[in-house]
Amino acid sequence: MTTLTSPQQLPAAPAPGPRPALLLRPARTAARYAVRHGMPAVYLARAARRGDPVGRLLRDPAVRDEPYALHEQLRAAGPLVPSALGLVTASHAVTQEVLRSDAFGVGWDRSRVPGLVGWALRFGDELDASGVAEPPSMLVVDPPDHTRFRRLVSRAFTPRATAAFEPMIRRTADALLDDLSGAGGPVDLVDRYAAQLPVLVIAELLGVPTDRREDFLRWGAAAAATLDAGLPLRRYLAAERGLRAMHAFLRDHFDRLRRDPGDDLVSRLVGLPGEEALTERELHATVMLLLGAGFETTVNLLGNAVVALDGHRDQWAALREEPAGWANAVEEVLRYDSPVQLTGRTARTDVEVAGRRLPAGTRVTVLLGAANRDPDVFADPARFDVTRRNARDHLAFSGGVHYCLGAGLARLEAEVALRAVSERFPGLRVAGRPVRRDLRTLRGFEVLPVSLG
Template sequence: MTSIDAAASCPVHHSFDPLGEPYIADPYPIHSAVREEAPAFYAAAIDMWVITRYDDIEAVLKDPGTFSAAVGQRPVFPMSEEAQGILKEGFHAYPVMSDCDPPRHTRIRKHNMTGFSPRRIATLEPKVWAKATELVDAVEPGQVDLVAALTYPLPAYMIFTFIGFPDEDMDMLKGWCGNRIAFSWGRPSADEQREIATNMTHYWKYCEDFVARRAAEPVDDFTSDLVRIHLADPDALSLADITNVAYGLSFAGHETTTSFTGNAIRQLLSNPEQWAAICADRSLIPKAIEELLRYDSSIPAWRRITTRAVDVGGVRVPAEAKVLILLGAANRDPKHFEEPESFDITRGDARRHLAFGKGIHYCIGAPLARMEARIALDLLAQRVPDLRLVADQDFDFPANVSFRGPRSLLVDWPG
């Protein structure tokens, strides 16, 4: 039975479209409305079942046996034949982390956790401070796009440095990442698919060659940590596994942090009294980051697929149903957060958010993302406490089902 067949006698939402202009502009009023209407429903526009409430979403995240991660990075809509052909010839990625289930996921994640050790994260902090300071020092007074000046280059530089990619390759790598979100999570045109697929093959070949070089001569970086595991026991972790991890992490590790940091700065500057509180007392920043993750995460929705028919809040969701879990709706569920639509950096329970997921797929890069956001906000609070948003600007967000952050963020940078 297909999702459409099963939906015939179940809740169906004909207007819910996460690729529609109202949703892209601001999904949260829509999240609130659908959360009140039903715990789960079928959305015809995307052929997915949508889950809306905190308790149900938490249960999904904690039950990978029923809710498989296999569709997490598959294109929402079928690829063109041309794009499929390009990828078939030169792109050989396979699921290893966010779109992978046990037992493979368990094995790969265990080794990645070794690479994401507290020691390695700690060694990055001075580098994050140095790069953030360099970027802020380069800003000239006047109207500035903070995405271009800070929130894009900082996470990209740091994740590439963490993996071990050479500095001189970073502009090329960032160019290859362009529009990757649209490919798997949006509705790209055939021309866009061709361009993105070509870039993906270039990026994949780069990662293969890079991992081969590290295998021949390991150094002190994350990739070399994984290579040493491979050299000690090739059956534990193959070079193909390491290539997959490097490829996936290099994208996920900067796009999401770029979006979150942009969201964070936007929300704080839109609430000047809370920005002033942080500037007066920068020890508030860690708690503020948790509220920002709850209130305006960079990943307001994610995907799963059911392995069997299952009840969600009393709604029967069929087997092999593609599922969209609204993390943004969960993070503003009034059953779990008092006055959830209010942004409050002093909120005591904000850390209960689901922005980084839960269970076996809890975001492995959460400590690094928190650190980068903390340093960016700390530096701005120190250096430009009078920072202000440019009035009446239109914020543009990429059209896709999972990621959200402003493409540009115009501020008045004081002299």
């Protein structure tokens, strides 16, 4: 934590620039860490000790591995439950309503945060250390900026554009499985397959070099942690190193494309004319989000799927007999063990939700993973059933204007990847204890040992 005491004694924060003087860097990192993670960590740990539900969700190690019992306690407590971070909901109806409502937004004006915290946010603001959960990433900005960013990239993710990638996804999956065929003993399916496929696909789609994939995976794994509040210092520093490396790569890559543009999405983004042009910061935020969201989430879907299916071998066998069932099986995995567990919104105006009047500024944390097990929508919700008729009613891809841009791509990747691995290795079994990633917002496996049969 920084030892700064009074905002009045402090110099004005220097304007954020892409390359701050090296001497300033540690001070900026300290300021950033203190407000984004150090203070929240202390606050959330205290809340968790008091039994606060969101405190426990974000801090308690046992809840990280198994959040569903706590979700049920929250559900029993009502549709909107007070917590250390505003209100929290496990209800499908309320989650859907909040996500779709114009009265809620993702943004908040950091420039108006008063006092020392506001100063530290401004002082610590640095492009090269910024992650996907910081503006101007479209994930955390409201319309009209959100509409502008999303429109620029959505053409690459239309159903038609996505479908055109199917042969490439198949080829990539087959090549990875060819490599696995020779493996003697148990292999880590995350390392060798579930993590590799999404990064190769999104790199190809964005036109970034696939031979840097091990770098992306390393940087992305560290940076994914920044989606969670209250990181310990060491993990934050590792995440920041990942972010810096990613931004440095992107800067060089943009320079290359400006000199020698290709026929890809990123070339188009760097070359936007006149009024449409993105600032340097907007460009970094947009491409970093596409790249990171493209592989840091789908890996979790694939790992969660293999573990769920391994626990329900009869369903796995039925899918091999009837591969047309894979599309619905993917929906059921998204519902049953959601790769993105939570998000949040802030009321922009006074608004009524679930019969309660919420004043402007109220924060609502929506537990996507809990909404997806709401018995009002899903019969016997803790049962994994790949033939569930309404599995697709899940909210694993969020809702409203921020509905996942890559949902179609993720669905296609998962269907192709799971079908391919099941056909190639019908005797595949989890062999050893899978290890969960140490993350709260994202839910997936870090290590998944399997024997290939």
